[in-house]
Amino acid sequence: MSGVGAQAVTGALLGALAGDCLGAPWEGRHAVTRKRARARVRRALERPVLAYTDDTQLTLALIDHLVGDTDRVEPAQLARRMLARYDDRRGYGAGMRRLVALWRDGWDVDDAATAVFPDGSFGNGAAMRVAPVGLRWAGDHDVITHVAERSARPTHVHPVGIDGAVVQAHAVAVAASTGAFGRDELAALPAATDELRAGLQAAASLPSTVTAAEAARALGTAPIAHRSVPAALWCAATCEDLEHAIVTAVALGGDTDTIAAMAGAVRGAADGPASLPPGWSHVLEGHDDVVEAARRLAGSLDDGTGDRT
Numbered sequence: 001m002s003g004v005g006a007q008a009v010t011g012a013l014l015g016a017l018a019g020d021c022l023g024a025p026w027e028g029r030h031a032v033t034r035k036r037a038r039a040r041v042r043r044a045l046e047r048p049v050l051a052y053t054d055d056t057q058l059t060l061a062l063i064d065h066l067v068g069d070t071d072r073v074e075p076a077q078l079a080r081r082m083l084a085r086y087d088d089r090r091g092y093g094a095g096m097r098r099l100v101a102l103w104r105d106g107w108d109v110d111d112a113a114t115a116v117f118p119d120g121s122f123g124n125g126a127a128m129r130v131a132p133v134g135l136r137w138a139g140d141h142d143v144i145t146h147v148a149e150r151s152a153r154p155t156h157v158h159p160v161g162i163d164g165a166v167v168q169a170h171a172v173a174v175a176a177s178t179g180a181f182g183r184d185e186l187a188a189l190p191a192a193t194d195e196l197r198a199g200l201q202a203a204a205s206l207p208s209t210v211t212a213a214e215a216a217r218a219l220g221t222a223p224i225a226h227r228s229v230p231a232a233l234w235c236a237a238t239c240e241d242l243e244h245a246i247v248t249a250v251a252l253g254g255d256t257d258t259i260a261a262m263a264g265a266v267r268g269a270a271d272g273p274a275s276l277p278p279g280w281s282h283v284l285e286g287h288d289d290v291v292e293a294a295r296r297l298a299g300s301l302d303d304g305t306g307d308r309t
């Protein structure tokens with residue numbers, strides 16, 4: 001049996017959306033105290049609407065692909081889904097913008113990825129969008145690894161960029177299927193590269209009592225896989241709820257939207273949609289679209305197609 005219930009699916013996707021929307025206004029800042037980060041999040045929530053960024057857009061594209069095309073993940077078809085959702089104003093990085101230009105010119109997906117990043121990208125772009133893979137194949141360890149790798153391929157051929165996606169997919173899967181994500185779950189995640197292995201070890205042993213600045217120094221907050229996935233998982237593992245995890249990710253600074261989105265996906269997978277604090281849903285742009293996407297993904301699990309590998 002693969003996949004998890006609708007509650008975990010909706011919780012994970014809303015948690016990711018909330019992290020993306022609440023983290024985005026503070027991207028690129030230095031670390032601040034959690035108290036200051038809480039004030040930042042409160043201030044952000046006073047806006048009429050909080051826009052989502054590439055993290056959410058690409059997650060939705062992956063769901064389009066899994067539900068609408070094939071659940072085997074075909075990198076070329078996934079790239080087409082990413083292109084269909086692509087909106088230049090969503091904070092994409094320079095590499096992604098160059099890739100999109102090549103895709104539009106009809107380039108082969110693998111050729112385009114290596115043309116833009118000759119050694120492959122070790123950015124966190126494949127990890128930021130991978131939650132649907134963990135939800136769909138939760139409990140099926142080898143399939144998660146295989147499919148997460150394939151889902152990275154349109155943009156990431158570097159082993160560290162791919163490994164970030166595999167680790168994040170497994171984190172979402174274990175949170176969704178057990179309803180728990182703490183230090184033990186974090187420490188047990190499989191990492192294939194030295195970079196991610198070292199990052200997970202550091203995260204598993206870093207006390208929750210350190211300052212955000214100390215955590216940012218120890219784990220990193222850069223938009224690269226091994227210096228953001230461990231920080232996100234530390235937030236998810238050491239914070240008691242979704243709100244605290246997102247506030248802590250904002251406190252770390254750096255790539256706040258993606259770190260908060262990845263932390264939010266894991267915490268939301270464990271805790272379900274009720275973990276979204278009251279008053280958040282109407283501020284998050286795309287809230288209803290994400291709930292609808294969660295329904296489609298969970299529905300495709302219910303009708304048995306989630307078992308096809």
Ligand SMILES: [Mg+2]
Pocket residue numbers: 053054055090091257258
């Ligand atoms: Mg972003």
